[in-house]
Amino acid sequence: MADVCYDEATCIYAGADRPAVDALNLDIKDGEFVVLVGPSGSGKSTALRMLAGLEEIDAGSIRIGGRDMVGVPSRDRDIAMVFQNYALYPNKTVAENMGFSLKMHGVSKEERQRRVREAARLLDLEPLLGRKPKHLSGGQRQRVAMGRAIVREPQVFCMDEPLSNLDAKLRVQTRTQIAALQRRLGVTTVYVTHDQVEAMTMGDRVAVLRDGRLQQFATPGELYDRPVNLFVAGFIGSPAMNQLNVDVDAGALRVGETVVPLSAAQATAVAGLSRVTLGVRPEHLSVGGGELKLQVDLVEELGSDSYVYGHLVAEPDTSLVARAGRGRFRMGETVGIGFDPGQLHLFHPDSGERLGP
DSSP states (O other): OOEEEEEEEOOOOOSSSOOOOEEEEEEEOOOEEEEEEEESSSHHHHHHHHHTTTSSEEEEEEEEEEEOTTTOOGGGSSSEEEEEOOOOOOSSHHHHHHHHHHHHHHHHHHHHHHHHHHHHTTOGGGGTTTOOGGGHHHHHHHHHHHHHHHHHOSSEEESSSSTTTHHHHHHHHHHHHHHHHHHHHHOOEEEEOOOOHHEEEHOOOOEEEEETEEEEEEOOHHHHHOOBBHHHHHHSSOOOEEEEEEEETTTTTEETEEEEEHHHHHHTTTTTTTTEEEEEEEGGGEEEEEEEEEEEEEEEOSOEEEEEEEEESOOTTTEEEEEEOTTTTOOOOOOEEEEEEGGGGOOOOTTTTTEEO
């Protein structure tokens, strides 16, 4: 096992006007499950490919177990990749697919069989070892791809959106299995996804990237409770955090005709500013009480819960979404909205950086 360190790691594609990955710094602990997440073009897959030796490191370095990987071929890095595409050999059985890389490395038949049986037991693939890929479901194929990586007993697992080809129900089931399996094996894992729910439910820590630059690297709880800027605040959480540009008025915020009090620490953080961006998550708004009036434009029923989408009566251009109880509200009606002062997030109106606690 090994830790992984990105030290100002940079990758620049020929002809690009900016780095695909720009001076990335990450310290990943031995045995940790770290997720790289961000929108398309954020550099997350490139960062993973740099670790795997599939992309050149143009500046900085990446170390695995303290060893600098600059110039080290992929085959000599002791990592195992799991891709979005299962890339199984159609003419080989599950057991043959899982053990093929070991065969190519000259591992004895007895040792190959031992490792394949052990991985198959971990992945519930024992009844399927004699089948070929065409007789497997998507989830089973993905588990075979996982098994192929496990039998190599690498220092690091690199997983590039391995669940993207699965349907929604199977994704939930398989991501739970992957997270549990990684904790059981204790192998350092770097996992790439564009799905923030996947990132939050799987990772010990999550690195949020945008335009090749690291925005925040923290536990899922820290990302949710203390996003460092507006991008992270809007990207983490579903539905996204409400963001309103509001006036600062004598140590309080004015939202329409409603005054929202601030704590002493918050008031100190916004001192000297006439405007701030207020962030509040849908689940931290109370619906049906409060002075702020919201006209309901849409009610999204989710069975056990619902979300109310609407606009402020006093400021029709300002939209809000709030979590509400099941079946309580209807489109077109006007409801009261209340803020919890302890659940407000304040950001600088120009830089988007977090203000205060």
